[in-house]
Each structure stands twice: as structure tokens, then as C-alpha cells.
Amino acid sequence: MKKAMKVILLKNVPNLGQEGDVKEVALGYVRNFLIPRGLAEEATPEKIKAAEEKKAKKVQTAELDLAKAQELASKFNGQVIEVSARASEEGRLYAALPLAKIVAALKAKGLEVSKDSIKSSHIKEIGEHLVKIELEHNLEATITLIINPEVK
Numbered sequence: 001m002k003k004a005m006k007v008i009l010l011k012n013v014p015n016l017g018q019e020g021d022v023k024e025v026a027l028g029y030v031r032n033f034l035i036p037r038g039l040a041e042e043a044t045p046e047k048i049k050a051a052e053e054k055k056a057k058k059v060q061t062a063e064l065d066l067a068k069a070q071e072l073a074s075k076f077n078g079q080v081i082e083v084s085a086r087a088s089e090e091g092r093l094y095a096a097l098p099l100a101k102i103v104a105a106l107k108a109k110g111l112e113v114s115k116d117s118i119k120s121s122h123i124k125e126i127g128e129h130l131v132k133i134e135l136e137h138n139l140e141a142t143i144t145l146i147i148n149p150e151v152k
Contacts, residue, residue, distance in 0.1 A: 005030045006043035008051045013039050020055040022048055069136045076113075076133055076141030081105040087126050087149040096122035097147060102131065106143075123147065 007030055009021045017023050022043050025034065034040035041047065083105050086094050099115040106113050113133055120131045129145045 003027055007034060007040040008043045008047055009034075009040050011039050020051050020058070022051065066137050069139050073135050073139045073141040076111060076135075076143055079106075079109065079111065079143040080146065081109070081143055082146045082148060084148045084150045085126070087147075091126045091149070093124045093126065093147070096124050102145065105145075120145075 003026065004024050005027050006022060006024050009017050009019055009023060012018050013034070016025070023040075025040070030040065030042075035042075043051075081102065083097070083101050085097055085101070088094065099118050099120075102118055102120075103113060103115055117134050118131060119134055120129070123129050123131075123145070126147045126149050129147065131143050131145045133141045133143065135141060
């Protein structure tokens with residue numbers, strides 16, 4: 001009697017494998033857990049070939065995404081952005097510089113980024129500051145932010 005079965009995982013399964021993996025699994029586990037929950041399907045030669053093609057396409061797409069993210073990071077790196085804000089005579093800002101102001105300054109230079117991507121502590125002084133921008137694929141870019149006092 002058959003005690004194991006080859007399956008293709010349709011979703012990531014902890015302690016078993018990732019989506020698209022072909023695994024040999026105990027028959028009871030397949031029948032009672034994986035298939036009823038839609039986590040796997042029986043592996044036939046046609047389905048295995050389709051899964052491999054899908055995985056290869058996924059890898060290719062991920063590589064293209066990484067290349068785009070690296071290109072974007074290179075566009076951000078070294079950028080100098082100038083903004084103005086209200087400040088006291090001593091050079092302290094009355095309020096922390098809003099991230100929306102940084103986003104708007106970057107957008108004016110043709111660089112799109114969300115507020116969530118900008119990683120900086122509360123900037124409360126005029127002058128030059130380095131600001132990190134987190135991009136996809138765990139890439140980071142650094143821009144120079146120059147804050148000038150607002151002229152009344």
C-alpha cells in the first residue's frame with residue numbers, strides 16, 4: 001500500500017516548504033490536512049512542469065523588480081533637497097519637520113516616495129541632515145536634506 005504521495009504546494013506551509021515546491025508527503029497528511037485546506041494538490045508530470053515554469057517566471061519577475069529598485073536607489077543616493085521651515089533665532093524649528101514636506105520636495109525633483117519609506121528621527125534644527133529612504137528588497141538610499149529658515 002502507498003504510504004507517501006508527491007504534492008505541489010499551492011501556498012507556503014511552515015516546516016514543509018514554499019509555494020510551488022514539489023514534496024513527498026505522508027498520504028494521511030495529504031488527505032487530511034493539505035488538500036482539504038487548499039495547501040497542496042497531487043503532483044502529476046504536467047502539473048510539475050507548470051509549477052516549475054511558474055517558479056522560473058516568479059524568479060525572473062523578482063530579478064526585474066530588484067533591478068528597478070536598485071536603479072531607483074541610485075537615483076535617490078546623493079540627492080540634495082532643500083526645504084524651508086519656521087525656526088527660532090537659535091536655529092531650532094518650532095515643530096518637527098513633517099515628512100510630507102520631504103515627500104513634496106522629492107516629488108518636485110521627479111522622485112516618488114511614500115512617507116512610510118522615509119526613515120529619519122524628528123528633525124528639529126535648520127542645517128544639513130542625512131535622511132535614509134527604505135526601498136523594496138531591503139535597499140536603502142540616503143539623501144541630503146538642507147533646512148533653511150523660512151523668511152517672514
